[in-house]
Amino acid sequence: MYAIFSHGGKQYTAKKGQIIRLEKINFKVGLNFTINNILMIVNNKKVKIGNPNIINSNILGNIIRHGREKKIKIIKFKRRKHYKKQQGHRQYFTEIKIIDIISK
Template identity: 65%
Template structure:
């Protein structure tokens, strides 16, 4: 059984027990959350499609940790204009464990 759901403007394919990385969720570690934005659910031979989301279906997730990705460097340069700009960015993320797909 697997599901495709939406979180943070992105779509994720998940199985029960899987650990995935989502955009930052502002809740404490250990908190159990649920997502009702399920786009598709496959259960053995039955397939449920949402329009846009499946009704009466949800995914239970537990927040494991919050952290930041490795730093990326944004470098802008225009030749012969004496223009250089260097900027770094570290994006926040949240690791969650899929407890159940209902």
């Protein structure tokens, strides 16, 4: 059984027991929370598709840790114009563990 859900403008696939990195969530480490924006649930050969979301279905997750990704470099450059700009960015993330997928 797996589910596809949306969070932070992105879509993720979740299975029970899987660890997923999401955009930063402002909850403390160790707390349980639910995700309600479920787009699709596949259970063996049964497929439920939402329009746009599936009603009365949840994904239970537990927050494992918060952190930051590796730094990426952004370089803007124009040749022969004496223009060069460098910038770096580190995105915040939250790792969650999927406890259960509830489908009614």
